[in-house]
Amino acid sequence: MEPTVARTSPPLPGVRGLLDGIPGQRAPRPAEPSAAAPAEVPTGAPAGAPAEPRQGLGRRLPRVPVPFTLSYAAVLAVTSWVTAHAGPALVHALHQASSTDVAHLLRAPVPVLVASALWVAGGFASPFTLGFLIVLSALERRVGGVRTAVVFLLGHVLATLATEVPVGLAVLAGHLPDSSLHRLDYGISFGVAASVGALAGLLRPWLRWPLLAAFGGMLLQDLIAFTDPLTNWGHLIALVTGVVTWPWVRRWQREATGHGEAAVA
Template identity: 65%
Template sequence: MERTAPPPAASDAPAPEAPAPDAPVPDARFPDTAGLLDGMPRQRERRATDVAGTPVTPPATAAPDTGFRVPRLQRLLPTPTGTPFTFVYGAVLAVVSLVAARLDPAVVHTLHQGSSTDVAHLVRMPVLVLVASALWIAGGILSPYALALLFVLTALERRIGGVRTAGVFLLGHIGATLATEVPVGLAVLAGRLPASSLHRLDYGVSFGVAASLGALAGLLGPWLRWPLLALFGWVLVTDLIAFTDPLTDWGHPIALTIGVATWPLVRRRAPVAGG
């Protein structure tokens, strides 16, 4: 007779119930949340350390944007990468000025005469004197035209590039020189001026600076363009009234007009600020 094994005795402890699908799972890292009621928002305070115990630095709060921007100084000054033409040209002018300051004044005067863009030199070696005359700053490296060259060419080159800035500068330098010297040569041929007028001293960067300022004004907003042109024009008119150097004083407004005439060209490269 076979004996049947008795069924296993039922345990008095109730069987564990399976968690509901929507029930929250307690997090072992935060045991204090195990007793929270279901549906209660769980707001955990930010710990000073992470799970591994490494201190946690709270993120820095960004300062509110007020909309005010202070222009950086490096944007006003030339740099080798941002404005290579102005930087290199300014460095060359600085070296020439420093060397000239250590030379004998008689030697410097001879160099000025050799690079003068008068009629006699323009007839014999026009390219050489047009380039050499642009290496001198009348009044030295701390003259107003030296400072104007630094800031005007930097601002212009940042908007239209180095090649176009060099083109505007040379156009004003060469155009204003020829516009003032050619009439002198014709007047000497007609007998209205003495032959000594063919050897007048003429050098410097002022014509190129005036043309560059005129071109830069076309890229500024009206609120800055017209006051700038009015102020510079008033200075030029004052020089004409003084009549100390007629050819040079007439060359500056001519160069400014050349710069203003380049507005359609420079505006194709850079939009008008505020326009």
């Protein structure tokens, strides 16, 4: 219900002193303006006039510019809470069921590719979560939510297949044990890396190349450290996938905003 401005009526002159012995009669109060239809005040009303009724809540709230990013972040917050508070056995079972390992990709490729992108390796406080919020929101403002999702999923899917298919072939050739078919592989990092590569194509050169150099250099350092070579190769493949989408994201930006190359402060 919208707030209404209370109106104060001037006091009516008393009649008790004029008619002794007769109880004073209370005059009817003037009708209050209806809350459903508050009175309009013309522009330039004098001081002391009732304030103009405020608009509805839906009109006061700003339009959310990045619904895909915020909705996805809410899902990641929920799954991260489950990871932090559920029992270790349950968390391991959920991660294992969502893993894009060779065994799951052969049985149910589409469901497992989607499920694996619902978890954050390292929890919601992971650096990739911050990168997710910054990069995807910036990309979504330029090309829209659906196209941002396409870029994210493209990097996620292609990098996953590029790292898992060789594992399956190596197992068939006898170079890796059968246990390699069931390794844990989940998270949003491939999609984030692809989104970084795509967003770089929409930036001015003075910002584009330092971003690619810094992010690519970090990925190369991880690869040289050789702690998780398959995942590290996947990050580089996803970054290159994002760079390959430059002609498409630039066209999408022109269609969405009517502008060409845009700078980001």
